[in-house]
Structure formats: structure tokens, C-alpha cells
Amino acid sequence: xxxKISNNWWSRFTDWLDIxxxxxxxxxxxxxxxxxxxxxxxVELQKDALRHEKDIDDIRNNILEHEQSVYDSxxxxxxxxxxxxxxxxxxxxxxxxxxxxxxxxxxTVEYLPEFGNPDNPVNNEVSERYIEKGMEETGAVNxxxxxxxxYRAFDTLGESNVLFVAACAVLILxxxxxxxxxxxxxxxxxxxxxxxxxxxxDIILQTTATILVPLTLLFGMYIxxxxxxxxGGGFSGGAVMxxxxxxxxxxxxxxxxxxxxxxxxFKAVSVCALSFYAVSKAYSFFTGANHLHSxxxxxTPGKLFSAGLIPYLNLAVGLVVCCTMYAFYTLFRxxxx
Numbered sequence: 232x233x234x235k236i237s238n239n240w241w242s243r244f245t246d247w248l249d250i251x252x253x254x255x256x257x258x259x260x261x262x263x264x265x266x267x268x269x270x271x272x273x274v275e276l277q278k279d280a281l282r283h284e285k286d287i288d289d290i291r292n293n294i295l296e297h298e299q300s301v302y303d304s305x306x307x308x309x310x311x312x313x314x315x316x317x318x319x320x321x322x323x324x325x326x327x328x329x330x331x332x333x334x335x336x337x338x339t340v341e342y343l344p345e346f347g348n349p350d351n352p353v354n355n356e357v358s359e360r361y362i363e364k365g366m367e368e369t370g371a372v373n374x375x376x377x378x379x380x381x382y383r384a385f386d387t388l389g390e391s392n393v394l395f396v397a398a399c400a401v402l403i404l405x406x407x408x409x410x411x412x413x414x415x416x417x418x419x420x421x422x423x424x425x426x427x428x429x430x431x432x433d434i435i436l437q438t439t440a441t442i443l444v445p446l447t448l449l450f451g452m453y454i455x456x457x458x459x460x461x462x463g464g465g466f467s468g469g470a471v472m473x474x475x476x477x478x479x480x481x482x483x484x485x486x487x488x489x490x491x492x493x494x495x496x497f498k499a500v501s502v503c504a505l506s507f508y509a510v511s512k513a514y515s516f517f518t519g520a521n522h523l524h525s526x527x528x529x530x531t532p533g534k535l536f537s538a539g540l541i542p543y544l545n546l547a548v549g550l551v552v553c554c555t556m557y558a559f560y561t562l563f564r565x566x567x568x
Contacts, residue, residue, distance in 0.1 A: 370529025370538035371459040379464075380541045384512045391508060391548050394555045395501055405562045433482070440482030447475035455549040459538040465545040469552025476557045485565070494567070497554050504547040511540050 344351040361378055369377035379387045451471035458464030480488045518525040530537030561567065 366532050368529070369541065370532050371541050372532050373459050373461060373464075375462075376459045376464055376541055376545070377538070380459075380544045381515075381539070384515070384544065387544075387548065388505075388508055388512060391505060391551050394551055395505060398497075398501070398555045398558045401559060401562050405566050437482045440478050444475050444479045444482075447478070448472055451475060451549070451553070455545050456535065456542055458545045459541045460533060460535070465548025466552055468545070469549035470556060472549065472553040473556030476553065477560050480557075480561070485561075492557065497558055500550050501554050504550045508544055508547045511544065515540065 349355075361374055361382065365374050365377045365382075366372060369381040371377035371381070451468045453468075454463035454471060455465055455468030458468065476488070476492065515525065515527065517523070527539045529539050532538070536542065
């Protein structure tokens with residue numbers, strides 16, 4: 232009997248605990264919901280903020296659309312009307328420039344003597360001056376050298392620059408730059424392809440080149456340095472030296488030739504030679520035009536170091552011709568030097 236009473240009491244006690252804990256949980260949850268649930272005012276504020284953000288986005292989009300439309304209209308105007316006006320202006324300017332040059336040339340032609348007239352200075356006075364006074368004034372036994380490197384040195388400078396400009400044009404069109412990966416791959420492929428045709432230890436060709444190349448270079452230098460004494464000069468001697476370099480290249484290949492002649496060598500030699508020519512003849516032109524005494528003496532005709540600057544100008548022209556010939560060959564062969 233006592234055991235049954237104790238069981239009933241324990242069951243009531245546990246029920247009371249369960250009911251109490253449940254009510255406690257319900258009251259806590261209700262209070263938490265009250266604290267976390269937004270009020271009506273906060274909800275309205277959030278809605279107003281969203282509406283304002285939407286309005287701001289709409290205004291921003293309208294401004295962007297307006298700016299885009301203005302840009303499109305300006306771009307269309309510049310690309311259509313502006314381009315047409317620019318093309319018309321370019322055509323008119325080009326026509327005016329050409330007409331001006333034609334008028335200048337025609338005006339110059341009027342002052343020239345009649346063609347074929349035996350009394351023209353070119354048929355008597357100029358040639359007579361070259362023949363009778365050439366050696367005395369230039370110190371050159373070779374009248375042609377005295378004429379092209381002293382009396383008409385400005386023309387020869389232009390011819391040398393023509394060679395240099397031609398080499399630059401070929402460099403621009405044919406030279407492959409190795410700065411980019413794709414170009415480097417093409418360069419290596421072309422070089423590998425080119426070396427297939429190089430002589431593979433051709434004993435006959437290499438032995439012949441070993442004997443001929445030094446002699447050919449020496450003969451080219453002889454033609455250049457004696458151009459003011461005997462027939463020759465910078466153009467012919469430079470061509471001989473260029474042929475010697477090409478022969479050496481064909482006999483021994485690019486690997487050995489690039490030990491002493493590279494693209495940097497070509498640039499340095501060409502620029503230094505042309506600069507020396509221009510500066511030295513500028514001094515001669517200045518002193519001659521102003522009737523000033525020149526420190527450059529013609530020397531004794533027939534001597535190696537005579538004729539003033541003519542031997543050195545011959546050397547400058549010969550180096551330019553030599554480098555240009557070799558550059559043309561290597562660029563047309565593999566696109567590099």
C-alpha cells in the first residue's frame with residue numbers, strides 16, 4: 232500500500248515538472264519572438280529605403296542611357312561627317328602641296344640653260360674646271376673621285392643615305408623580331424630551316440674561302456684607300472668587301488659569322504660612317520661658302536694620305552656599301568642578321 236502511494240506521488244511530481252518546464256519554454260519563446268519580430272514602423276522604414284534605392288537606380292540608369300546616347304551621336308558625327316571633312320582636307324592639302332612643288336620646279340627650269348646648247352656651262356666651264364683645276368683644288372689624281380667627293384660631295388652623301396634608307400626599309404619589312412614568343416618560334420624555325428642548307432664541313436669551299444676572304448677584304452680596302460689616286464673608290468671597294476663577307480657566310484655559316492658581324496655591328500658602322508661624312512663635309516661646305524680658311528689641306532697629289540678628306544670619305548662610303556650588301560643578303564635569306 233505504501234509502495235503504491237509513493238509511485239502516485241512520483242508520477243504527479245514528474246507531471247508537474249513537465250508542465251512547469253513547458254510553460255517556462257513557451258513564455259521564453261514568446262518573449263524572444265516579441266523582441267526579434269520587427270515592428271510595423273521598422274517594416275515601413277525598410278520598404279521606404281528599398282523604394283529610394285530603386286529610384287536612385289532608375290535615375291542612374293537614365294543618366295547612363297543619356298550619356299551613351301550623346302556619345303553615340305558624337306561618335307557617329309565624327310566618324311561620318313568628321314571623316315569626310317578630314318578626307319577632303321587631306322586631298323586638298325595633298326593637291327596644293329603637289330601643285331606647289333610642280334610650280335617650284337617649273338620656275339627653276341626656266342632659269343636653266345637650253346638643253347643641248349654648246350655654250351652651256353656644263354659643256355665647257357664645269358668640265359674644264361674639273362679637268363684643269365681638279366688636282367690643284369682637291370689634291371686627287373683621280374678626277375672622278377675629286378668630283379664626287381669634293382665638288383659634288385653633297386650628292387654622294389644623298390646616295391649613301393639612299394643605301395642606308397633602303398637597308399632600313401628591308402629591315403622593317405623582312406626582319407623578324409625575337410621579342411615576342413611567336414616571333415621567336417618563327418625565327419628559330421627559319422634558322423633551323425636555313426641551317427639545313429648551310430655547308431656541312433665542305434672542305435673545298437671552306438678552304439677556298441679561308442684563302443680568298445682575307446685577300447678579297449684586303450683588295451677591297453686597297454680599292455677604297457687608293458680611290459683618289461687610281462680608279463676605284465668607296466662604292467666599288469665596298470661592293471668587293473661585301474662580297475667577301477657573303478662568301479665567308481656561305482662557307483662557314485651564321486654561327487661563326489655572327490661572332491664578328493651582328494645587327495649591332497651593322498647599326499654602329501652605318502651610323503658612324505654616315506655621321507662622319509655629314510659632319511666633315513658640313514665643315515667644308517661652311518668654310519667654302521663663307522670664303523674661310525680651311526684647316527684641311529689637299530696634300531701632295533699622288534700620296535696615299537692626300538686629297539684632304541677624300542680617302543676618309545671613301546672609307547665611310549665603302550663601309551656603308553659593304554654593310555648594306557651583307558644586310559640585304561642575310562635579311563632576304565633568313566629575316567635577321
